[in-house]
Amino acid sequence: MVRMKPWVEIAEELRREIDRGVYGPGERLPSGSELMSRFGVARQTVQNAIDQLRAEGLVLSAVGKGWFVSERKPIVRLARNRLSKAERTEGRGTFLSDAAAGRWTPAVTVKVGRERAREEVRSYLELDPARDPEVVVRDRVMRADGEVVQLAVSYLPAEIAGGTRLEEADTGPGGTYARLEEMGFGLTHFTEVVSARSPRPREAELLQVPFGFPVIQVVRVAFAGDRAVEVNFITLSSERYQLVYQIDAD
Amino acid sequence: MVRMKPWVEIAEELRREIDRGVYGPGERLPSGSELMSRFGVARQTVQNAIDQLRAEGLVLSAVGKGWFVSERKPIVRLARNRLSKAERTEGRGTFLSDAAAGRWTPAVTVKVGRERAREEVRSYLELDPARDPEVVVRDRVMRADGEVVQLAVSYLPAEIAGGTRLEEADTGPGGTYARLEEMGFGLTHFTEVVSARSPRPREAELLQVPFGFPVIQVVRVAFAGDRAVEVNFITLSSERYQLVYQIDAD
């Protein structure tokens, strides 16, 4: 047997016990002091082991109460049909459409503004830097049953969105995409670029992400024919969300 | 100004300086001792701040040398056409097809076996638990230029794959999917379920993932008509990979 770092061994031992059901979902783990004496290590070492299990999503912590085996919250699977035209013409934006499917109460707070497009945005929207283009920014915090579950910042060329309803807080029934279509930008397809990363401290707080738990980042670009008309940077808690895609075999 | 935890403030200060270019890509940050005296904190506090920046992918560490501003490795974007029939008939598996696009040298080590399907696998493959089905397991470690970049474990019903080339280490040109099609299972579509999580210590070591850095998990199911013929659990370093999907607007 290889000699491991103490905190790794402790994490592995506890993980085995959780898997084996010694501590069931929702149950309390031994306290810090108990684990210290059981494994004969210092407080910090126990903490490191627990931090690992928290990062894996196995354990939740509550200050003043204890460490608890996580009861897996139901995971929301964001499926492909959330972008369907049918949903849109029924007057639902993508988030509201998810809410209807998931049976929770949605709430969105929006901050709308206008700014010079930064390089990343320009490249996604294929804007000509020489013309120093402006974009309309829609910065949204989305809540489900009061809890923040998504952050989304989307950018639209000011040339398209400026002075329209897309520059108001409430874009109306069907959301941004419905307005774009009314304006003659019939949406043909979307690309989504999916990545994962650790949250900045501020995001971790907003999304109530457990320590060390990653967030999923989706960059969605909406196209009307060849033209990119919107880019949306979406941040999701990976504890709560999975993304589902369907791919046809040619 | 709100009072923050010291390590959060230190991380923010260093992040600002990196953004501002005080320390450019590849350059060394001040050493632990220097940061301790600069911020007037203990070693562990500096370490916590650095750990945060490492988790964000901004900073890399090298024992005995120092902390360095990460030079972003080029990110591989796994696009949708990696599953195209064209690639397959050219004799490339999906991984080799990625390699050809990315211009690196691929290497795969495979472990093939057979086992009783666990519940998760059964449900993806829609196997009847009453018949206690077996599956062929293909456990693969994929390397690019010698470095491990993907872990993939795929399961095929033994009823289909048993005794065929799919139970050998080398599945031949075009890989698993090509063999399936030859056997009469013409692939019609795939679903991919994307999630992110923190790596287990073993995965972190294999994938050489920086501390606290998440991995992307993709569960891909291959369908021949209505029938699920393979499920593949793929683990990727999120530092190296992004996934690209295209979605048609109905």
Next chain:
DNA sequence: GAGTGGTCTAGACCACCCA
């Protein structure tokens, strides 16, 4: 007030790198 998780300090040791 006692117990809990979370953080910070000060000091120590180790493995590693480089001159």
Next chain:
DNA sequence: GGGTGGTCTAGACCACTCC
């Protein structure tokens, strides 16, 4: 051999919860 990052220890303090 001196500097570096990484970890562990022992002890302390804080905010929080529960009684």
